[in-house]
Amino acid sequence: MQSKQILTLDDVKKIAAAAEAEANKNHWAVVISIVDDGGHLLWLQRMDGVAPISAHIAPAKAKTAAMGCRESRIYEEMINNGRISFMSAPYIDGMLEGGVPIMLNGQCLGAVGVSGVKSSEDAQIAKAGIAALAL
Numbered sequence: 001m002q003s004k005q006i007l008t009l010d011d012v013k014k015i016a017a018a019a020e021a022e023a024n025k026n027h028w029a030v031v032i033s034i035v036d037d038g039g040h041l042l043w044l045q046r047m048d049g050v051a052p053i054s055a056h057i058a059p060a061k062a063k064t065a066a067m068g069c070r071e072s073r074i075y076e077e078m079i080n081n082g083r084i085s086f087m088s089a090p091y092i093d094g095m096l097e098g099g100v101p102i103m104l105n106g107q108c109l110g111a112v113g114v115s116g117v118k119s120s121e122d123a124q125i126a127k128a129g130i131a132a133l134a135l
Contacts, residue, residue, distance in 0.1 A: 007036060019032045022128035028117045028125070038066070039111075044058070060093050061114070062099050062111045076096050097119035098113060099113040113126065
């Protein structure tokens with residue numbers, strides 16, 4: 001039988017705090033979402049002033065990154081490069097940059113999804129959060 005690493009509540013709080021710090025440092029209002037490896041929501045934080053739709057987009061980005069074990073921007077790039085049939089993939093509805101998987105030794109532990117500013121800035125915030133784990 002194999003064992004796997006999982007995110008603890010302490011891990012999730014560290015990620016969220018670091019992501020929030022990155023957003024605040026840049027004066028960005030965002031939603032920060034953290035999911036486990038199955039895309040199940042562990043954390044949702046909506047900062048003041050962010051558009052309500054971001055509370056739906058951030059978890060979708062995180063779920064997409066977790067279930068695919070890759071950044072959500074990969075799917076966006078595939079579609080933008082003409083593979084529009086990928087839009088029919090089941091259970092993946094956050095195919096925009098800003099979802100980043102949390103990887104450890106080739107295993108996906110979950111993901112962070114951020115929405116509210118430019119997609120590249122969303123990804124920057126997600127990566128700052130993940131960096132707090134010092135994997």
